[in-house]
Amino acid sequence: MNRVRISVCVRDDHLDVIDEVVRRLEGVGVEVGEVLRPLGVITGSAPAPGWRAIGQLAGVASVEAQREVRLPPPDADVQ
Amino acid sequence: MTGPAPTLTGRYLLVLDDTLVDDEEAAWDAVRAVTGGEPVAVFPGLGIAVVDRLPEDGAGPGVRVDDPRVLAVEPERRVRAISVDRAVEYIDTAELTWGLQATAVATSARTGRGTRVAVLDTGLDLGHPDFAGRAIQAKSFLTGVETVQDGLGHGTHCIGTAAGPLTPGEGRRRYGIAADTELFVGKVLTDAGTGTDATILAGISWGLESACTVVSLSLGANVREVSAVYEAVGRRALAAGTLIVAAAGNNADRSAGNPGFVGVPANSPSILAVGAVDQRLGIADFSAGSSGVDGGQVDLVGPGVAVYSAWPRPRLAATLSGTSMATPHVAGIAALVAEDTGATGSALWSQLTSSALGLGLPVSDVGAGLVQAPGASEEASL
Numbered sequence: 001m002n003r004v005r006i007s008v009c010v011r012d013d014h015l016d017v018i019d020e021v022v023r024r025l026e027g028v029g030v031e032v033g034e035v036l037r038p039l040g041v042i043t044g045s046a047p048a049p050g051w052r053a054i055g056q057l058a059g060v061a062s063v064e065a066q067r068e069v070r071l072p073p074p075d076a077d078v079q
Numbered sequence: 080m081t082g083p084a085p086t087l088t089g090r091y092l093l094v095l096d097d098t099l100v101d102d103e104e105a106a107w108d109a110v111r112a113v114t115g116g117e118p119v120a121v122f123p124g125l126g127i128a129v130v131d132r133l134p135e136d137g138a139g140p141g142v143r144v145d146d147p148r149v150l151a152v153e154p155e156r157r158v159r160a161i162s163v164d165r166a167v168e169y170i171d172t173a174e175l176t177w178g179l180q181a182t183a184v185a186t187s188a189r190t191g192r193g194t195r196v197a198v199l200d201t202g203l204d205l206g207h208p209d210f211a212g213r214a215i216q217a218k219s220f221l222t223g224v225e226t227v228q229d230g231l232g233h234g235t236h237c238i239g240t241a242a243g244p245l246t247p248g249e250g251r252r253r254y255g256i257a258a259d260t261e262l263f264v265g266k267v268l269t270d271a272g273t274g275t276d277a278t279i280l281a282g283i284s285w286g287l288e289s290a291c292t293v294v295s296l297s298l299g300a301n302v303r304e305v306s307a308v309y310e311a312v313g314r315r316a317l318a319a320g321t322l323i324v325a326a327a328g329n330n331a332d333r334s335a336g337n338p339g340f341v342g343v344p345a346n347s348p349s350i351l352a353v354g355a356v357d358q359r360l361g362i363a364d365f366s367a368g369s370s371g372v373d374g375g376q377v378d379l380v381g382p383g384v385a386v387y388s389a390w391p392r393p394r395l396a397a398t399l400s401g402t403s404m405a406t407p408h409v410a411g412i413a414a415l416v417a418e419d420t421g422a423t424g425s426a427l428w429s430q431l432t433s434s435a436l437g438l439g440l441p442v443s444d445v446g447a448g449l450v451q452a453p454g455a456s457e458e459a460s461l
Contacts, residue, residue, distance in 0.1 A: 007276050009308045033277055036284035038319070039312045043277040062307035067300040067343060069279065071201075071233055071272030072401075078329045078365045079233060079297075079401035 002048035005066040006030070010040040014059035018042070021059040028054060087154045090119060093128040094151040100126040109148035129155060169358045171387055176254045177358050178240075178382030178408055184256050184415070187452035191257025191414035196241055197286035197294045198407065199279060200234035202227035202266035204391035207235065209247045209255075218285055219266040220278040230270030232390050236399055237297045238264060239389030241407035241414075247389075251396055254388045256411025256452070263291055268298065276308070279344075283312055287321050292417045292427070295410035296325040296350075297403035299342045305374050306343045313349030320423035324409045326402035327354040327377050328367035338444070340370035341377060348374030351428055354445060355383020355405040360436075362444045366402055369443035378428075378446040379435055381405030381412075409450045419453035 008030075010021050022032055022042060033044040043066070046054060054063040072079055093113070099106045103123040110118040110128045119129040133152065169177035179185045202219070203210065205228055217227040229235045242262045243255020265282035268274040279298070286294040294316070316323050323344075331339025345352035354377040355363040362368075363384050369376035383405035390397035413427055422430045435448035 005275060005277065007280060007308045009311045034281050034284075036280055038287040039280060039284045039315055041280055041284070041308060041312060043280060061311060064276075064306060064308050066276035067302065067306075069268070069274045069276075069298045069300050071231070071268065071298065071403075072329070074231060074233075074272075077400065079236075079399045079403045 003045040008042040009061040011061040090155040095126040184452040189415035191260030194292040194414040195261045197263035197291040199265040199267045199282040201231040201268045202229035202234045203264045216263045220281040227266040236388045237407040241411040257414035260414045293410045293413045294323045297406045302343045309344035310347040313347045317424040324351045326406045327352045329365040339367035341375045346375040351378045353406045354380040355402045357384035380445045381408030
């Protein structure tokens with residue numbers, strides 16, 4: 001099954017119960033990578049089908065697919 | 080005999096009573112009567128006169144002239160236009176990069192003492208002689224990579240600008256700003272220059288829990304839409320007293336008519352987006368302009384063309400261009416301003432924008448203008 005790397009932003013009002021949100025995510029098949037408590041963000045991967053529905057879970061403010069960042073080649077004129 | 084203080088002309092402004100406003104003849108008469116001579120100029124509509132001299136009987140600035148027609152006296156000030164003379168071009172000298180001159184770092188009394196700057200990038204050449212003996216906090220956020228050793232150069236160059244030493248080795252000109260900041264090196268990009276949101280966010284989290292004053296991100300994705308995740312992160316960081324600064328992006332090609340757009344994460348309203356100017360303080364050809372998306376505006380610019388800074392061994396120094404180079408200028412100067420004012424988070428952001436040098440260029444390109452370091456030491460300003 002395809003998976004999507006995601007970032008989940010926890011709602012302000014759930015920051016103090018972030019571990020509940022983690023369990024809820026695991027309950028829908030998310031493999032949690034990091035729980036970044038100072039940010040209130042959880043990163044990991046989700047099953048690809050219907051991953052956006054994670055945004056509807058209690059305590060979740062938003063969910064996004066992770067972007068890849070790439071610097072210009074080392075010999076490029078502009079960095 | 081000494082002349083007037085450098086910011087005064089030696090002349091005086093007289094504020095005339097309201098009854099003299101718009102009565103040119105009466106205004107001239109009043110000035111002649113008070114000073115015993117002819118005024119340099121009278122502005123009857125304003126009720127103001129400019130005079131070369133005041134009466135010999137001891138009247139002076141701040142002293143109320145003993146005539147009811149004159150309400151106040153003050154010395155005339157010399158003022159300077161805020162616009163920039165674009166015929167002037169900064170150049171690197173033997174002692175200083177052009178960027179440190181243009182941002183007033185060279186004459187600042189501050190070096191970032193008591194602050195913490197995190198640079199999240201490809202890491203640092205830990206064996207670089209200019210960082211020998213510097214206490215550095217280091218962490219890699221890449222799976223399977225234990226060290227922040229920089230195998231690409233981009234990170235070393237950015238760290239050099241943000242926090243390089245006052246006196247680099249072997250005749251290298253000074254290229255670094257916050258020489259005394261506590262440096263936090265986060266490796267969030269591989270030696271191929273790639274990274275994911277997961278590694279970058281983990282690095283930002285480390286910056287916050289380490290109580291960093293500034294987190295510098297010379298990286299991004301060419302995505303116009305604001306990321307709700309990065310916006311929440313920026314907002315939470317500011318609330319915690321950490322200012323995140325990020326490169327606006329290099330996707331412009333202005334000479335071809337393409338102004339580009341600020342990408343993620345710089346386009347978050349709560350993340351300070353940095354564009355690039357050249358040695359004439361004109362906008363760099365590649366410097367992304369404000370995107371029109373809420374948050375997608377450039378907030379400040381920094382020197383971003385032909386920027387000399389550190390490079391991994393054996394080369395030790397290199398000159399690069401990019402909004403990647405402008406960003407650590409803002410990060411380093413933010414540390415100086417934090418040291419100077421005690422401001423953090425949103426207050427620090429406001430200090431940086433309110434003290435920026437206006438460039439007379441569109442706000443969509445340069446935001447508040449060119450970032451400036453806090454003032455010279457008392458000795459230097461006398």
